[in-house]
Amino acid sequence: MGIAKLHTALLLDMAADAAPDRLALGPRAAGLSYRETRRRAHHGAAFLEQMGGANVAFVGLNGPTLPVAIFAAGMLAKPFAPLNYRLPDADLNKLLARTAPSVAIVDDDMVPRLAAAEAVKVVSRSAFEAACNIHGDCEAEFLDADHDIAVLLFTSGTTGEPKAAILRHANLTSYVISTVEFQGAEGDEAALVSVPPYHIAGISAVLTGIYGGRRIVHLEAFTPEAWVAAAAAEDITHAMVVPTMLGRILDVLAARGETLPSMRAISYGGGRMPLPVIERALDMLPHVDFANAYGLTETSSTISILGPDDHRMALYSDDEAVKKRLGSVGKPLPTLELEIRGAHGEVLGPNQSGEIYVRGEQVSGEYTSKKVIGADGWFATNDGGYLDEEGYLFVEGRLDDVIVRGGENMSPGEIEDVLREHPAIDDVAVLGLPDNEWGEKVAAVIVAKDAKPSVDELKAFAKARLRSSKTPEVWEFRDALPYNDTGKLLRRQLKAEMAKG
Amino acid sequence: MELKPGSRWKSAVCDTEVVVVRPPKAEASLECGGYPVIAHAEARPEGKAIAEGFTDGSQAGKRYADEETGMEVLCTKTGQGTLTIGGRPIGAKEAKKLPASD
Numbered sequence: 001m002g003i004a005k006l007h008t009a010l011l012l013d014m015a016a017d018a019a020p021d022r023l024a025l026g027p028r029a030a031g032l033s034y035r036e037t038r039r040r041a042h043h044g045a046a047f048l049e050q051m052g053g054a055n056v057a058f059v060g061l062n063g064p065t066l067p068v069a070i071f072a073a074g075m076l077a078k079p080f081a082p083l084n085y086r087l088p089d090a091d092l093n094k095l096l097a098r099t100a101p102s103v104a105i106v107d108d109d110m111v112p113r114l115a116a117a118e119a120v121k122v123v124s125r126s127a128f129e130a131a132c133n134i135h136g137d138c139e140a141e142f143l144d145a146d147h148d149i150a151v152l153l154f155t156s157g158t159t160g161e162p163k164a165a166i167l168r169h170a171n172l173t174s175y176v177i178s179t180v181e182f183q184g185a186e187g188d189e190a191a192l193v194s195v196p197p198y199h200i201a202g203i204s205a206v207l208t209g210i211y212g213g214r215r216i217v218h219l220e221a222f223t224p225e226a227w228v229a230a231a232a233a234e235d236i237t238h239a240m241v242v243p244t245m246l247g248r249i250l251d252v253l254a255a256r257g258e259t260l261p262s263m264r265a266i267s268y269g270g271g272r273m274p275l276p277v278i279e280r281a282l283d284m285l286p287h288v289d290f291a292n293a294y295g296l297t298e299t300s301s302t303i304s305i306l307g308p309d310d311h312r313m314a315l316y317s318d319d320e321a322v323k324k325r326l327g328s329v330g331k332p333l334p335t336l337e338l339e340i341r342g343a344h345g346e347v348l349g350p351n352q353s354g355e356i357y358v359r360g361e362q363v364s365g366e367y368t369s370k371k372v373i374g375a376d377g378w379f380a381t382n383d384g385g386y387l388d389e390e391g392y393l394f395v396e397g398r399l400d401d402v403i404v405r406g407g408e409n410m411s412p413g414e415i416e417d418v419l420r421e422h423p424a425i426d427d428v429a430v431l432g433l434p435d436n437e438w439g440e441k442v443a444a445v446i447v448a449k450d451a452k453p454s455v456d457e458l459k460a461f462a463k464a465r466l467r468s469s470k471t472p473e474v475w476e477f478r479d480a481l482p483y484n485d486t487g488k489l490l491r492r493q494l495k496a497e498m499a500k501g
Numbered sequence: 502m503e504l505k506p507g508s509r510w511k512s513a514v515c516d517t518e519v520v521v522v523r524p525p526k527a528e529a530s531l532e533c534g535g536y537p538v539i540a541h542a543e544a545r546p547e548g549k550a551i552a553e554g555f556t557d558g559s560q561a562g563k564r565y566a567d568e569e570t571g572m573e574v575l576c577t578k579t580g581q582g583t584l585t586i587g588g589r590p591i592g593a594k595e596a597k598k599l600p601a602s603d
Contacts, residue, residue, distance in 0.1 A: 179599055191601075204603045214601075240603045267602045286507020289522075293602035302602040309575050312520055313562055316509065316577040333599070 007147040007169035009074035011176060011211045012038055018183050023215045025064040027234055031215065032064055037071070040132040044072030046140035047131035051103040051121050055152065057096060058082040058197060059114070060107035060125050062218035066197050067206045068132055069105055074150060074169070075142055081152040081164075082197040086485045089113045095154055095162065096120055151203055152368065153297050164368040165297045167203075174361035175300040176207045178335040185214035189264075191238040192231055194219040194245065199486050201240055201270060204301040214238060224248035228258065235262040240293075242270040244487035247277045250284060260285060269293040269302070271487050272397070272413050274420050275327060282315055294329035294395055296381060298372075300362040303338070304393045306330030321388065327417065328392040336360035338393065339378075340386055350389045353409065355399060356381045384411065401491055403432035405440050410470050412491070418465045419444060424453040429481050431495045433474060443474035443498060447481060474498075502538070504531060504572065509541035514551045517559045517580025525570035525586070533559065534582020557583040557590065567591040 012034070015024070020035035032040070048056055056073040058066065058080065066082075073080040081099045083092060085107070093115045096104060101119035105128045114122060150169040154162040191214050195201040209216040217234050219226055227249055230236065241249065246268055253259065266281075266288055273292060282290060289308035295301045306329055314326035332338040339347050340354040348354045357378050365373030373379045384396040396402070396411035403410040412430040419428045427447040432440035446458070455475045462471045476498065482490040502510075504521050511518045512533035518541065519531075531538050535552025539545070559565070559576045565584050566573040572586065573594070583590050 179602070201603050208601075208603055212601075238601050265601050267600065269602070283507075286505070289600060291600040291602055295602075305600060305602050307600045308522075309562065309564060312522070312575050313577060316518070316520055317561065318578065 006173040006177075007074055007077070008150050008172055008207060009041070009071045011173065011207055012041065012071045012074075015183065015210050015213065019213060022187075022213060024210060025067055025216050025218075027217060028215075034210075037064075037068065037210075039137060040068045041071035041075060042138040042140070043134050044068055044128065044132040045075040045142060046138050047128065048072055048078070048103055049076055049140070049142070051123065053078075053100075053102040053119070053121060055079045055081050055099045055102040057099040057102050057104035057120070058106075059085050059092070059096070059104060059110055060197070061085075061220040062193060062197055062202070063220060064218065065105075065125060065129055065132075066202075066218065067210065067216065069128070070151075070203070070206055072132070074147070077142075077147045079149040079152045079166075081154075082203070083154065084196070084198045084485075085110055086196075089115075093117065098164065099152070153198065153200055153203070155297060165364065166366040166368060167200075167297075167300055167364050168366075171300045171362050171364045172204070172207060174335075175204065175302075176211050178362070179302065179333065180208045180212040182211060183213040185212045188235070189213075189237045190215040190217055190234055191240075192217050192219060192227065192234070192236040193240070194222040194227055195240060195242065195270070196221075196486065199270070200295070200297040200301050201242075205240060224252040228252050228256070228260075231260055231263060232258070236260075237262055237264045238266075239263065240267045240269070242487040243268060243273040243277060244271070244483065246273070246281060250277070250280055253284065260288065263288050265289040265291065265308070267291040267293050267305075269295065269329075271489070272395075272416075275417060276420060278311070278326060279315070282311060292329055294393070296383075298363070298365050298379065299358060299360075299381075300364065302333065303336055303358055303360075303362075304329045304332045306392075310392075321390075325388075325392050328388070328394045330393065331391050332358070332393060333360075336362070338387075341380075348386070350387055353384060353386045353396060353411075356383045356385045356393070356395070384409075398491075401431070403430075403440050403442055405432070405435070405442060405469060406438040408469055410442065415442065415444070415462070415466060415470055415472070418462060419446070419458070421465075422453065422458065422461050424449055424451060425458075427481050429489055429491060429494055430472065431491055431498070433495070433498055441474060442470060442472045443476065444472035445476045445478055445481065445494060445498070447478055452477060502530065504529065509577075510538040510574075511541050511543075511545070511578075512559075512580050512582050513537065513539050513545055514549050515580035515582040516578055517576065517582055517584070518578035519559075519565070519574040519576050519584070521572070522564065522575050523566075523571060523573040525567070525572035527570065529567075529570045529572060529586050531572070531574070532585045532588070533580065535585075551582045555583040555585065556581060559584055560593065564594040565591045566594045
């Protein structure tokens with residue numbers, strides 16, 4: 001296999017050469033070594049090549065077969081497209097059709113959900129696994145194809161048709177190599193991966209784990225009970241979770257009186273972390289290093305990190321600016337450039353809110369439908385935010401979600417954070433509704449814990465902590481808020497429902 | 502003193518405050534400014550001053566690590582006393598690699 005450029009399969013190649021017998025995937029008792037992982041990926045590539053097609057789609061749960069398939073596709077220089085199996089059948093079939101011409105590796109029990117699609121060949125997961133597991137080494141040679149697109153990830157599409165983000169081999173390998181020390185993990189390190197295969201964090205976890213030498217244990221699908229059980233059974237040392245997962249994990253731990261003694265580091269990202277949840281986590285798990293990672297699909301995952309010591313400093317410092325950083329996403333990676341720009345493209349100074357722009361090798365900023373990265377390499381994230389004097393980045397949320405009331409820009413997240421501190425509030429969403437006088441007015445949708453607080457009480461609570469223009473004028477109570485399956489609040493869906501009245 | 506992860510301590514003689522990040526492998530005594538640290542909630546005793554030779558100071562935001570015992574503390578408030586274990590000064594850790602993020 002010739003290697004022209006850095007590509008994802010090369011990361012596995014390097015690891016398998018450096019530490020062939022080290023455990024790469026799965027449980028200690030029945031895991032795959034790096035050598036075996038590469039051997040299977042090689043057989044998998046030979047099998048996929050016979051099936052034809054330009055892309056490799058993946059419809060299934062987490063497990064060792066996911067990395068094997070990612071690297072097999074990488075060896076073949078075919079884009080790997082993991083699809084969201086939680087979508088309704090019709091939507092899933094629509095996405096699958098968009099991968100044509102392709103071969104799709106599909107969990108056996110999901111095969112019946114798929115309709116026949118032109119130029120899409122469906123292979124059951126068990127058939128793919130059998131093909132990867134043939135005895136002996138694979139003799140096939142693959143053409144020294146020009147590797148380019150590594151992964152196609154369909155965005156969650158909280159509004160409209162999902163877009164397919166393009167991540168090139170250069171983007172992903174640059175991210176991995178610049179943020180992870182090659183085989184730098186200690187021998188007993190193990191990462192529990194519970195984000196699904198179709199999420200950027202699920203892909204980057206595979207690549208960084210393999211390159212860093214940290215054994216990957218996949219949770220097929222997340223439940224807090226299964227997560228806690230796997231963490232204990234496999235002496236998990238590292239994990240990445242989305243904010244909603246962390247809250248549920250803490251509930252299970254509290255109920256059982258457990259504290260994850262083997263765990264060394266938990267990173268979180270993929271949405272705004274409610275302050276009470278992270279404060280509770282720091283308090284319950286003082287031996288764990290917490291890191292808040294901010295990134296987008298279009299940036300190959302993390303672009304900014306709030307590290308463990310920043311978390312502790314925020315908790316224990318007397319300095320208000322330092323305390324506030326628990327709500328930040330830390331500092332941008334040193335391998336990236338990051339700027340805050342105003343409405344006319346001008347670069348803004350500290351503590352001025354604008355749009356977050358980022359530039360660097362890991363940034364793709366590209367969809368199959370259009371390129372949204374500038375000729376100069378700068379990518380507009382469509383996230384609002386600001387940097388403080390010391391360079392800590394505060395993310396205020398999607399620009400489309402910013403409420404503009406009488407010319408004043410307000411971040412829903414800031415208002416939500418305040419309301420969440422109210423003891424009777426379990427969950428909250430803030431959004432803008434059309435208003436004849438002000439353009440938009442602030443609305444709060446509240447999920448109460450037990451006893452429903454009165455609107456007057458909530459208003460007074462908000463007014464005491466926010467400017468009066470930011471105090472919600474519309475209050476609604478609900479039993480639950482709509483989230484997608486990776487914990488993102490479907491704010492625009494909520495907004496549309498509320499606007500209808 | 503039980504130096505558990507997450508436990509908070511302060512100097513008996515200066516403004517230094519720390520939180521334990523990694524506990525010592527065996528029983529150890531943490532001092533600052535020449536005197537054993539006291540629990541964060543305790544009041545500083547009056548009339549004591551930093552002992553001679555223990556005035557290198559501590560800096561908020563820095564990690565102090567001791568190779569011999571494996572103990573690491575994070576300084577959360579800057580002070581004028583030197584952090585020591587059994588009288589042995591512990592140094593500030595050099596810049597660390599990026600934390601794991603996925």
